[in-house]
Amino acid sequence: MTSGLFARDRHGDADAEPGLIDFAVNVRGGPPAFLRDALTARIGDLAGYPSAADERRAIEAIAAAHGRRPDEVLLLSGAAEGFEMLPKLAPRHAALIQPSFTEPEMALAAAGVPITDVVLPEPWALTSGAVPDDADLVVLGNPTNPTSVLHPISAIEALRRPGRIVVVDEAFADITLDPVNGRHEPCSVASPAAPDVIVIRSVTKTFGLAGLRAGYLLADPDVVARLTHGRRPWPLGTLALTALAECVGAAGQNHARAQGRAIAADRAVMFDMLGAAGIKVCVPPQASFVLVTLPRALEIKQQLRERGFAVRSAANFVGLDDDHVRLAVRDRATTAALIEAITAIRKEIGV
CATH class of the missing domain: 3.40.640.10 (Type I PLP-dependent aspartate aminotransferase-like (Major domain))
Structure with a gap:
C-alpha cells in the first residue's frame, strides 16, 4: 500500500501535530x-x-x-x-x-x-x-x-x-x-x-x-x-x-444545522480568498473541507509545518496526486494567516 504520505492508511491526524494550526483534520472544535x-x-x-x-x-x-x-x-x-x-x-x-x-x-x-x-x-x-x-x-x-x-x-x-x-x-x-x-x-x-x-x-x-x-x-x-x-x-x-x-x-440536530450554516459562510469566504491568492480550488466545495492544487505541494506542506500550519496532502487518494491538498474550512482570520504563509512560500520557491 506504499508508505509515508502515499500510504493508504495515512489520515489527516498524522499531520495535526500539537502546536500547529490545524487545517488537516475535518473535525469541528470541541463538543457543544x-x-x-x-x-x-x-x-x-x-x-x-x-x-x-x-x-x-x-x-x-x-x-x-x-x-x-x-x-x-x-x-x-x-x-x-x-x-x-x-x-x-x-x-x-x-x-x-x-x-x-x-x-x-x-x-x-x-x-x-x-x-x-x-x-x-x-x-x-x-x-x-x-x-x-x-x-x-x-x-x-x-x-x-x-x-x-x-x-x-x-x-x-x-x-x-x-x-x-x-x-x-x-x-x-x-x-x-x-x-x-x-x-x-x-x-x-x-x-x-x-x-x-x-x-x-x-x-x-x-x-x-x-x-x-x-x-x-x-x-x-x-x-x-x-x-x-x-x-x-x-x-x-x-x-x-x-x-x-x-x-x-x-x-x-439544531447544532448540526447551525454548524452547517457556519461552515457554508466560512467556506464561501475561504473559496474567494483562495481564488484571489491564485490558489486553484478544484471544484466548488460542499463539505467542511476544500480540495486545492498547488505545484510542489509536498514542499509547500513541509514549509507550512515549519511555520506552524498543518495541511493534509491528498497524495494517497486514488485518482489524485501529490499536488493535491485538502484544507479544512476555518474562519476568515485563520484562513487569511494560512494563505499569507502559502503566498510567501510560493514566492520563495518560485512557483
Missing part, C-alpha cells in the same frame, strides 16, 4: 455544551458495563431521526467500523468510487475481496455507466472526502441494480445544506429505507468527538443481521451510546 454536560453526567456510571437501556435509547433516537425502524439501525464504534464489516456480506466484486475515503479499500482488500477502482475524472461527477455491471458492492462517499463533491440523489439511485448493494458514506452529510433554499442534508439517502442501500454515518466530525468513536449504519434488517453475526459483546461504551442519542436528538 449540551453534549459535554450529557457525557459528564455519565462518568459515574463507567464502573458498570454498557446497558441494554442505553443501547436501546440510542437506536430509537437514530430510528426516529431518520424515519427508520429500530431493526434497521446498527450502532458503530466509529463509522470506520462499518467498512470493516462489509466483508461479512461476502461480495464477489466491489467497486469503489474514487477518489474517496481510503478505509473501505483497506477493509475489503484485507479480506481478499476483488476490487475495481472506478476513478472519476475531475470534476468527479458520478456516472453509473463507469461501474462494472458485475459489481455486487459499490461504495461511495457523499459528500466525498477529499473532493468535497456532493452527488445528487438521482446519481446514487442510478447505481442500484438487482443483486447489488450500494454503500454510501455520509460521514459529513449532517452539515450539508442546499445552497438555494438552505434545506438540511439535501442529498442524503438515509431515509426512506431501501433494501439494497447501506448508509454509514458518523457523529464525531460535526460534534468534535473524534476521540470517542461513535457512528451508525442504516440498512435492511437482513443486512444488519449479516453484518452483526459474530460481533463481540458491548461493542460500544456508555459514553459513545450517550453521545449517539444526544447527537441525533433535537439539540443535536
Whole structure:
C-alpha cells in the first residue's frame, strides 16, 4: 500500500501535530455544551458495563431521526467500523468510487475481496455507466472526502441494480445544506429505507468527538443481521451510546444545522480568498473541507509545518496526486494567516 504520505492508511491526524494550526483534520472544535454536560453526567456510571437501556435509547433516537425502524439501525464504534464489516456480506466484486475515503479499500482488500477502482475524472461527477455491471458492492462517499463533491440523489439511485448493494458514506452529510433554499442534508439517502442501500454515518466530525468513536449504519434488517453475526459483546461504551442519542436528538440536530450554516459562510469566504491568492480550488466545495492544487505541494506542506500550519496532502487518494491538498474550512482570520504563509512560500520557491 506504499508508505509515508502515499500510504493508504495515512489520515489527516498524522499531520495535526500539537502546536500547529490545524487545517488537516475535518473535525469541528470541541463538543457543544449540551453534549459535554450529557457525557459528564455519565462518568459515574463507567464502573458498570454498557446497558441494554442505553443501547436501546440510542437506536430509537437514530430510528426516529431518520424515519427508520429500530431493526434497521446498527450502532458503530466509529463509522470506520462499518467498512470493516462489509466483508461479512461476502461480495464477489466491489467497486469503489474514487477518489474517496481510503478505509473501505483497506477493509475489503484485507479480506481478499476483488476490487475495481472506478476513478472519476475531475470534476468527479458520478456516472453509473463507469461501474462494472458485475459489481455486487459499490461504495461511495457523499459528500466525498477529499473532493468535497456532493452527488445528487438521482446519481446514487442510478447505481442500484438487482443483486447489488450500494454503500454510501455520509460521514459529513449532517452539515450539508442546499445552497438555494438552505434545506438540511439535501442529498442524503438515509431515509426512506431501501433494501439494497447501506448508509454509514458518523457523529464525531460535526460534534468534535473524534476521540470517542461513535457512528451508525442504516440498512435492511437482513443486512444488519449479516453484518452483526459474530460481533463481540458491548461493542460500544456508555459514553459513545450517550453521545449517539444526544447527537441525533433535537439539540443535536439544531447544532448540526447551525454548524452547517457556519461552515457554508466560512467556506464561501475561504473559496474567494483562495481564488484571489491564485490558489486553484478544484471544484466548488460542499463539505467542511476544500480540495486545492498547488505545484510542489509536498514542499509547500513541509514549509507550512515549519511555520506552524498543518495541511493534509491528498497524495494517497486514488485518482489524485501529490499536488493535491485538502484544507479544512476555518474562519476568515485563520484562513487569511494560512494563505499569507502559502503566498510567501510560493514566492520563495518560485512557483
